[in-house]
Amino acid sequence: MTDKLLFFLGSEWLIVYPSKRGQFLEGEQQRFANDVSGHTALASLLKKYPKTTCYLLADLVEEDFRSESVPHVSGKDRKEIVDRKFEQFYRNTPFRHAQILYREQDGRRDNVTLFSALTNPDLVSPWLDIMLEHEASIAGIYSVPLVSKQLVSHIPSSHLLLISWQKYSGLREIFYRDGHISFSRLTPLVDSDVITKSLQIELNRTYKYLSSLSLLPVDQPLDVCIICSKEDKNKLQEMLQDSDNIRYITEDIDVLADRIGLKEKLNDSDATPLLLHLLGCRPPVNQYAIADHMHFHDLWKAKSFLKIAVATAAIICVAWSGINLWDASGLHQDIKSINTMKASIKAQESRIEADYPHFPVSVDRMKAGVSVIQKHSASALSPKQFLIKISRKLENFPMIQVNSFSWRVTSGSGAVQKNGSQLIAQASLPDTYQEILIGGEVLSSLNLRDTIDSIHQFRHALGKEGFSVTPVTMPVNLDSGASIAGDLDSEKKLRGSAFVMKVVMSRK
């Protein structure tokens, strides 16, 4: 299926090269004369290839080029300037083109712009009308001089004259100065041997014209590149000799075809296939078509863009949905595993519960009963440790004789013995403590002072053990507020050596 229709427009003929994937379809080329039969044939072709993108390459004598300096502006301002120039230079044709060649280095640094136009629209319009009538997708209208630069871009020359021959238009001469198109001329010669016969004459004319415009290089020869077949190349090499003024470069058309990727075998020096192939493979920006001409192509591009956008969106949606479903599937697998594990745990739990021993009383009762007894058991106190510690201290005080011990468990600061009922209820309280009332006497003391000193030493010794010791009764009350009475002549025992002291051991 053809994907491109490459049209070559000469003044007499319109040639079409259907193309597919960058190569011409063999035997499909057609030629349409600019008359009713040609127009009908073109209409038939367009019906045969509907919606195929069309490229129109014009090679007409009536094409004009002129370079102008325009202010370096952009956007709307540039458009206005360019439109004004178009109106000034090419008022009568819609096929107009402007391209910036370079920017001047001096002065206002204007843009040097190449203005060109197909000055006889009547040669193009009939064909375009038929195409538009059949809703052909016209990608652009191009010009041979503007497209040809790609064929000689590999030749490093500041002044180059390119000569090519197109079978259905003629001999095209294009002069490039510093890589920019400066002048172009078409000589309508259609004979196949035109290159060898007429080239010398046309070249001389062109040389004189360039010389008159002072466009030729001053101290170097003009490079003339001729695109021709191998056969013609040999003839030309015999005929044309390099001189001080001209240096010839003959490019084999087959070599050029290879270079640009055209596989079709070329029989003669006709450069039309080369140019159309270039146009089809690497189409430049539209040159002469206006928006109305490209309406269907723009529509096609918009549709294509929309299709691509929709396809992209659909792919994204499908991918997104796929990822979501994949994730959801993964999660469901996880949930399944978790549920299996959960069932296993529940079964384990059920087994444990089934294996519960049957107790004679309720669990709560058991806990409560054990807890109550544990608390009371923890509060049980024994005088053993208390008495052992006091006994050890007493070993250091042989003069003290203990006559009575009164041990008890109490709580709070009250020294009053509480009954058992109160104690059991308070047994769990943290301020429960043990106390001992020690009743004793000091033996072998010589005097009252020794007696009191011994009691105090015993008291301090107990205090160092961590006990709280309080004297309850002393042999003599030395308090300043109390009255003392005694008989110094009486027996020592009668003078008094008995004491009572309270020793308290905290629960800790």
Add this chain to the structure above:
Amino acid sequence: MAILTLILGAIAVYVSDDMLNEAQQSKTTADQEWSDAVRKLERTKNEQEDLQGYYHQYQNLVEQNIIGEEKRLDWIESIEEIRNRLNIFSVRYKLDPQETLDMVGTDLPGSSFDLRRSNMTLGLSLLHEGQLLNFIEALSEEAKGMYLLDSCVLTRNDLVRKLKFTPNLEAECTLGWITLNEKNVDSI
């Protein structure tokens, strides 16, 4: 066609998003349920171990006559046996009527139990104070029951001090035998 494709795509995304959200919520719920199940299993295991422990302790208390009706005869027999073994001159005892204790105002648990106490006064004629300590220790270890010692008064017996094989000390101790009685008995 394009609009239909876009609509179908949007529906596919919406539905799959919905399915994913639903799956995520289900996964969160399943994770939570699994965590709960694991915790519950651990709790059940611990409870089982606790119950075994409590049951053994409870049984021990029952065997020790601490839970249940008080066994006064057991206590008296224990006292007599200890007295004979420790060669205590004489032991006198007085056991008061059992009373129920009020546990209101304490942090003690056991509203299903009555905590009861029987106060006992023990009078002992001793050769030395070590006999008293040994008696108290032996009573704790050997007697079936739990008691709380409240007080002990140890007095030197001046009159017989010089005589051999006569009690040098007189001791009087007060203590309370504790028992726990269930208010109602039922079984699981």
